[in-house]
Amino acid sequence: MQTREMALIMRDALLLPQGRIEVRVVEPGQLRMVADVLKGKYDLAFAAMKPSGNPPCYPTATQCEIIDFNQLEDDTLSIVLEGRQRVSILSAAQAKDKLWMSRTLPCQNWQEEPIKGEFELISAALEQFYEVNPDLLELYSQVHLEDAAWVSQRWLEVLPMYNRDKLVLANQPDCHKTMDFVLQLIKSHVD
The missing domain is CATH 1.10.4060 (LON domain-like fold)
Incomplete structure (x- = not known):
């Protein structure tokens, strides 16, 4: 399996494959990250925040895609993310603009099965x-x-x-x- 570079978006929430979440993007670094992800410069991973640690999130994340966005009344940006693939964060570093970039490895998603x-x-x-x-x-x-x-x-x-x-x-x-x-x-x- 090949590692991939991904930008990290962290919130006090969980996003798993096929799940969707709406998040506000306020910081200039995060706005640039959204633009870069939409341009295809790198992928995006959503991670649950962790009270302490470096990076400040758990090592399990979900690669996601931006499937929608809206400008809110206060002129901030709201994006809707959809989880695609579970990933493990192998390493992460924070850039000057406070954006976290990570090296990730794909993990196995749960297989579909009927509820009985x-x-x-x-x-x-x-x-x-x-x-x-x-x-x-x-x-x-x-x-x-x-x-x-x-x-x-x-x-x-x-x-x-x-x-x-x-x-x-x-x-x-x-x-x-x-x-x-x-x-x-x-x-x-x-x-």
Whole structure:
């Protein structure tokens, strides 16, 4: 596998493959980074912020693409990112304009698999979650509630947990532990 240079965008959130997130871009270095990514100079990776460390993010990130952008009322830029490929950050350095650049290695994405049996409950619960949070649903042109990997990753993105705990589940070889975790969480709130 080949390493790739990627700009890092870090937030206190998680973005996984096929997920979408909207972020504000304010700093001049980040605006330049958006322009350079759109010009194809380098790829972009989204990483969850870490309280301390250099770089100030966890070593697991997601290569993403800018799929939309809007100018906000306060003249800042909002970009919508879509996760593509999980990556490991091997090294990172900060430029003068405070932009972080990283050397990354691709990781295995979770494979698609059908949701079956009692796990259909986590799919139905995610559908209800999106009904209550239409702003998140609006980010998607289509949802894949039949795919266990897709549903599991969307739950990891929205659950109110520490990023380090989410990444323990996200770094598993498949979605099964996440499915078990979310199912137990839902059942404990139903009982």
